[in-house]
Amino acid sequence: MPSSKKAAPSLYVRVDIPEKYINKFKEICSEVVVEPWEFGEPEPQATVDLSKFDVLYTSGLHDNLNILKKAPKIKWIHSDSAGMEAMLNEDIQNSDIIITNVKGCTSVPIAEHTIAMLSSLARGVHTIIRNQINKNWVEIPVTDLENATVGIIGYGDIGFEIAKRCKVLGMKVIGCRRNPGRRNKEYEPADLIMGMDQVDEVLSLSDFIVLALPFTKETSYFFNKERLNKMKKGSYLVNVGRGNTIVDGDFIECLSNGHIAGAALDVFEVEPLPKDHPFWQLENVIVSPHNAYNSSKHLDRVMELFLQNLKLFSEGKPLINIVHKQLGY
Numbered sequence: 001m002p003s004s005k006k007a008a009p010s011l012y013v014r015v016d017i018p019e020k021y022i023n024k025f026k027e028i029c030s031e032v033v034v035e036p037w038e039f040g041e042p043e044p045q046a047t048v049d050l051s052k053f054d055v056l057y058t059s060g061l062h063d064n065l066n067i068l069k070k071a072p073k074i075k076w077i078h079s080d081s082a083g084m085e086a087m088l089n090e091d092i093q094n095s096d097i098i099i100t101n102v103k104g105c106t107s108v109p110i111a112e113h114t115i116a117m118l119s120s121l122a123r124g125v126h127t128i129i130r131n132q133i134n135k136n137w138v139e140i141p142v143t144d145l146e147n148a149t150v151g152i153i154g155y156g157d158i159g160f161e162i163a164k165r166c167k168v169l170g171m172k173v174i175g176c177r178r179n180p181g182r183r184n185k186e187y188e189p190a191d192l193i194m195g196m197d198q199v200d201e202v203l204s205l206s207d208f209i210v211l212a213l214p215f216t217k218e219t220s221y222f223f224n225k226e227r228l229n230k231m232k233k234g235s236y237l238v239n240v241g242r243g244n245t246i247v248d249g250d251f252i253e254c255l256s257n258g259h260i261a262g263a264a265l266d267v268f269e270v271e272p273l274p275k276d277h278p279f280w281q282l283e284n285v286i287v288s289p290h291n292a293y294n295s296s297k298h299l300d301r302v303m304e305l306f307l308q309n310l311k312l313f314s315e316g317k318p319l320i321n322i323v324h325k326q327l328g329y
Contacts, residue, residue, distance in 0.1 A: 006315050012050060012071070014058040015080045021303045028310050029055075037063065046070065055313065057306070060084030060101060065092060076313055078306055079323075082106055082293070083242065085215045088328055099323040100309055104157055105301040106293035110240050111161035113292035114210055117264035118145060118166070121208070121236045126262070126286050143207070143236075146170035151206030153199060154213035154241055155190065156329075162210055163189035176202045203230040213241040214329040225250035234261045240292045243268035252278050255285060266292040 008030035013022075016036040025032045033048050039062060050071035058065075060079030064086045068074055079087065079101040092099070120126060124140040131138055150166050152159040155175030163173045167189045175190035176199055194202055203209060209231060213219045223246040231237070237260060239246065248269065254260045262284035268277075271290055279285050295301075309319045323329060 009055045009076075009310065009314055010053045011055045011057060011310075012046075012048075012053040014056070014063060014067075017057075017303075018299070021299075021307075024303075024307055025310065028307075028314050043067075055310070058087075060087045060099075062086050064089065068097075076100070076319065078309065080302065082329075083215055084323065084328065085242075088325055093325045098319060099325055100319055100321045101323055102302050102305060103321050103323075103329070105298065105305055106295075107157045107161045109295035109298065110158050110212075110292045111165055113266065113288070114162045114212075114238055114240055115165045115169070117238045117266075117286060117288075118150070118208055118210075118236075120286060121238070121262050121264055122148075127283070130283065147172070148207040149174060149205055150208040150210060151176060151202040152190070152210045152212060153202065154211060154219075155193060156212065156214075158212045158240070159210070160189065162212065171208075174202050174206060200227065200230045203227070204232055206232060207235050209235060209237045211237065211239040211241045211245055213245050215242045215244070216328040219245050221245070221247050223247065223251065225253070228254045229259065231260060233259055236261050237263045239263070239265050239267055241267060243271065248277075248279075252282070255282055262286075264288070266290055 008028065010031040011025055011029045013032065013034040014037045017034065022032060022034060035044060035046060037044055039059070043066070046067065050067065051073060053071055054073050054075045056071065056074050056077045058077065058079065059081050061081045061083050065077070074097060076098045077087070079099065082101050082103050084099065084101060087099070122143040122145050124142055127140050147170060149172040151174045152162055153176045155177040159175055163175060166173050173190045175193040176196060177193065178196050180193045180195040213222065219242065221244060225247065228250055255263060264286040265279060266288045267290055273279060273287065279287055305321065309321070312319050
């Protein structure tokens with residue numbers, strides 16, 4: 001944890017951030033240097049002496065933190081993404097470095113995106129759009145959301161926001177999480193909360209499955225052929241968690257043979273999704289470009305959280321949104 005002694009931190013930023021927020025960082029920090037690493041580009045070399053910085057702001061999705069070899073004084077790393085697949089290597093897990101992320105900043109937009117996808121799948125919007133492009137006036141089958149059961153696998157902050165909105169639509173909600181006993185005391189939208197050891201039962205009961213799982217060793221390729229076949233025949237799946245939760249080949253087979261009626265996918269094992277990937281061609285699949293988190297207020301939420309933590313760090317106080325490095329979230 002930060003020391004109790006108040007001190008102005010020095011901050012190195014690897015994400016492109018508007019000047020108005022950088023100026024706010026400078027009000028708290030002794031030094032701020034911004035050298036962005038553009039997603040998909042080779043890792044740039046720092047042009048400054050990294051040994052003087054104690055705070056690093058970066059993207060946990062693609063920064064494997066090789067930079068720390070030249071930045072031995074880093075005490076706190078903030079991930080600009082909720083996912084931290086790249087950075088949580090064994091060295092980091094065993095170090096005293098504090099990791100925080102943007103957990104909570106994306107919950108509402110991801111929940112809104114999920115509702116849009118559930119409604120689209122139920123009403124056949126993906127088919128409607130294709131028919132419109134081809135000028136086909138054809139009646140299409142639809143499914144009601146009211147009284148349908150949605151199973152939310154990974155019932156955390158995002159799952160909670162999804163559940164709230166599903167209840168308004170008259171759906172029955174089953175949450176599935178590692179600690180099923182941890183319920184929200186003030187308001188709990190889920191009709192039932194089950195443990196991850198009961199996930200197969202949740203799949204068999206649900207007309208719609210929403211995956212909101214974090215990236216962990218346990219969730220990697222969690223949805224293989226055996227588990228996908230536990231889903232109710234003719235059900236739908238929405239993935240707003242992590243792309244490597246699903247074994248693509250097994251999933252494509254279930255989508256093609258009709259066992260799974262359709263899917264809306266926002267995350268993929270390889271991003272951007274390769275142009276020759278079958279997901280682009282499957283008519284019962286909606287592909288979105290890892291955009292569920294996006295919001296006109298996203299940057300404001302992220303900056304407000306980081307500035308709050310930056311002040312806490314400078315005052316030697318405990319930070320919020322600290323990541324359990326072994327669990328991965």
